[in-house]
Amino acid sequence: MYIIAIDGPAASGKSTVAKLIAKQLGFSYLDTGAMYRAYTLYVIEHNIDPYNEELVNKNLININISFDKTDIYLNSINVTSRIREDDVTKLVSIVCAYKKVREYMVKLQREIASTSENGVILDGRDIGTVVFPNANLKIYLVASNEARAKRRKIDNDKLGIICSEEEVLKELIRRDEIDSQLKSELMTSLQPAFARISAMGVRYSALPAHTKEIADALNEEMSDKWSGLRGISVVSFGLSSATASEEDEKMIKELQ
Ligand code: DC
Numbered sequence: 001m002y003i004i005a006i007d008g009p010a011a012s013g014k015s016t017v018a019k020l021i022a023k024q025l026g027f028s029y030l031d032t033g034a035m036y037r038a039y040t041l042y043v044i045e046h047n048i049d050p051y052n053e054e055l056v057n058k059n060l061i062n063i064n065i066s067f068d069k070t071d072i073y074l075n076s077i078n079v080t081s082r083i084r085e086d087d088v089t090k091l092v093s094i095v096c097a098y099k100k101v102r103e104y105m106v107k108l109q110r111e112i113a114s115t116s117e118n119g120v121i122l123d124g125r126d127i128g129t130v131v132f133p134n135a136n137l138k139i140y141l142v143a144s145n146e147a148r149a150k151r152r153k154i155d156n157d158k159l160g161i162i163c164s165e166e167e168v169l170k171e172l173i174r175r176d177e178i179d180s181q182l183k184s185e186l187m188t189s190l191q192p193a194f195a196r197i198s199a200m201g202v203r204y205s206a207l208p209a210h211t212k213e214i215a216d217a218l219n220e221e222m223s224d225k226w227s228g229l230r231g232i233s234v235v236s237f238g239l240s241s242a243t244a245s246e247e248d249e250k251m252i253k254e255l256q
Contacts, residue, residue, distance in 0.1 A: 002027070002119030005128035008141035010175045011148035011155075014123040017141055019070075021121055028116045031072065032124040032131075035105050036096040037083035038065050038074045043095055044087055050094050057100040065108060084159055093178045106131050125179065148172055 004021065006014050015031060022029035042063050043050050050056060066073045071080045082088070095101060109131050113120045122131065128138040149169040156163055163171075 001114075001116060002137075003113065003132045003135040004119065004121040004137045004139065005132055005135040006121065006123040006139045006141060007125055007128055008139075009148065010172055010179070011152040012141045013151060014141055017139070018121045018123045025119060025121075027119040027121050029070075030067070030109060030112055030120055030122045031070075032105065032109055032122055032127065033092075034072045034080075034083060035065055035108065036101070037088050037092050038072055038079055039063060039101060039105075040088050040092040040095045041079055041083050042074060044091065050091050053098050056095060056098055060100060060104050067112065081159075084155075086161060093175065102126075145169060145172065 002025075004018075004027070006018050008014050015029075015033075018029050018031075021027070039060070040050070042048075042059065043056055046059065048055055048059055062075075064073075064075050066076075071078050072083065073079065096105075106126070109122065109127075113122065113132070119136075124131070128135050146169075149165050149172060152168045152172060153163070153165050156168065
């Protein structure tokens, strides 16, 4: 089975790219962030103090998370839209940092992936390092802060959340800070590496199978649906979490 891991900062377009590649290759897409969101929703709805780690851990036995195509179910209830709401977004980074919660989700992610027929694509900060360190292909997706804020604002507008682009940007920067503080062995982020794809075109170097299809899919999509967000991304492909070249680092810094 072929496993693709996508990592990158919040709102860099990970899930959009993951869904696109899944469609292109006939893979299944597993939204791991949605799983942490679903459990956070359980915590909220059962008035569990999210800062009480022991209590949060204890309640894991009461949940059942499942997927049906693009929908996610928490104890048989479809929570696909509900988990995108503000209360969940604000607390998920607290809940997802607990060791037991992560162990539970990682185990479930491996189980779900093992039932996939062709291949599976997963996004999240720990996918290429902890969940599937031997993934066949790892993608690190970055985007400028402006493009990230723009994308998050469009998402928020769809959900009826009223906020300015400046507010969105501030929240993204706050999330980046939390995410970098929370880094640990349990959720190491993949680092940018090797070749890259940008909105300008594709460059290859030592890339594994399927990359061409992925690159073609990305290019096609960028010139069409994403034309309004053209500056959005540079994508780095890599096989290891510690192979970011100096040049990659420099370029990515310049973009952000
Ligand atoms: O991608 P998202 O915003 O839906 O993710 C929700 C939260 O879950 C976010 O705080 C990052 C976290 N997350 C994680 O810790 N590990 C993953 N594999 C995926 C998401």
